[in-house]
Amino acid sequence: MKFSLRCFHSAAKSSVRNNIVGFIGLGQMGHAMATNWVKKRVTDNLHSNEKSGFVVYDIDTSRTVSFAQSLNEVYSGANISVASNPAEVASASQIVLTMLPSSPHVKEAYYGNQGILSGLQTLSNEAIRNTLCIDSTTLDVNVARDVARSVKHLGSSMVDAPVSGGVAGAKAGTLSFLVGGTFEEYTQASPILALMGSRIIHCGDSGAGLAAKICNNLVLGVQQVVVGEAMLLGQRLGLDPAVLAGVINSSTGGCWASSVNNPVRGALPGKAPPCERDYEGGFLTSLMLKDMKLAIEIGKSTGTSLPLGRSAETVYNEVVEKHEDLAKKDFSSVYKFLERKSDSK
Numbered sequence: 001m002k003f004s005l006r007c008f009h010s011a012a013k014s015s016v017r018n019n020i021v022g023f024i025g026l027g028q029m030g031h032a033m034a035t036n037w038v039k040k041r042v043t044d045n046l047h048s049n050e051k052s053g054f055v056v057y058d059i060d061t062s063r064t065v066s067f068a069q070s071l072n073e074v075y076s077g078a079n080i081s082v083a084s085n086p087a088e089v090a091s092a093s094q095i096v097l098t099m100l101p102s103s104p105h106v107k108e109a110y111y112g113n114q115g116i117l118s119g120l121q122t123l124s125n126e127a128i129r130n131t132l133c134i135d136s137t138t139l140d141v142n143v144a145r146d147v148a149r150s151v152k153h154l155g156s157s158m159v160d161a162p163v164s165g166g167v168a169g170a171k172a173g174t175l176s177f178l179v180g181g182t183f184e185e186y187t188q189a190s191p192i193l194a195l196m197g198s199r200i201i202h203c204g205d206s207g208a209g210l211a212a213k214i215c216n217n218l219v220l221g222v223q224q225v226v227v228g229e230a231m232l233l234g235q236r237l238g239l240d241p242a243v244l245a246g247v248i249n250s251s252t253g254g255c256w257a258s259s260v261n262n263p264v265r266g267a268l269p270g271k272a273p274p275c276e277r278d279y280e281g282g283f284l285t286s287l288m289l290k291d292m293k294l295a296i297e298i299g300k301s302t303g304t305s306l307p308l309g310r311s312a313e314t315v316y317n318e319v320v321e322k323h324e325d326l327a328k329k330d331f332s333s334v335y336k337f338l339e340r341k342s343d344s345k
């Protein structure tokens, strides 16, 4: 803790706010994204006279302290400080990126007593105008729009920029960012997002990035269930999983859930989907359930009928509630759930 406060105060005093970027939420995705950000900024700065710095915050202090310690050691000049709350991040940084679990955490980070908004309020009008907030969390579209409205009301800019590509894409720096905001805000955010991703797509106004993300994950969540069903049924009809996957993937049933994330061991020879490592290292079932719930909720509020989405949500809900071991595995483990359910009949 001493380490973090000392570093934060020294950075806040000695660096120019314009070249400081803040990152809140160093979980599976955030840690990998922030690492790429630091690496690329430090490499770029070798060729310029600009001094940059980073301020990080996570509710779990051990994550930020170890992040700052290890990267400050590896990259001399990284200048990473640890803040004690989101307000400190906002008051020290020109760009503030949040990567949090969902809506309540984003509300807390922005509206909390020591939240981003209270940090922005301590700044001059010019500094407020120069601040860009980027939220990459997958959360409720309406909450994201409310937060962006509050930020813009103060005078700063904000985009929603949820990601597609998972932890592997975050580590490789190949994420797709789905951006919601004005075209000017998109243009402002693009070079920053390009430090962490390879596709930056402007989806429309505030909330549009999230709308696109939620619709995509609605498709994905449903497909992963039905691919599990088909792979299970096919094997019970005597088909070899590799033969069946080969047929589906070269036919009209082909989709990412089958051709990349196939849930059956040996179905994709030469590839390594999560099922080959006991469903570790992918997109958690609990996160997929959260995203299905987001789709169902926004479906309700817009009067959109989502019968398949509802069925898939019921399935993921049962997995998470009754199969604790699968809740924290890749969501393709829904196949194991279907297998268990079938075996118990």
Ligand code: NAD
Binding pocket: 024, 025, 026, 027, 028, 029, 030, 057, 058, 059, 060, 063, 099, 100, 101, 102, 105, 106, 108, 109, 136, 137, 138, 139, 163, 164, 165, 166, 167, 282, 283, 284, 287
């Ligand atoms: P995670 O749970 O690993 O990380 C979240 C981090 O936020 C944790 O370090 C936690 O301590 C921190 N946190 C929680 N509440 C906080 C608060 N109030 N203030 C500060 N920090 C707080 O989650 P993740 O897998 O990194 O996912 C982050 C977001 O990205 C989610 O919205 C998820 O849906 C989305 N996403 C995840 C993946 C994936 O494959 N994991 C893929 C695409 C999108």
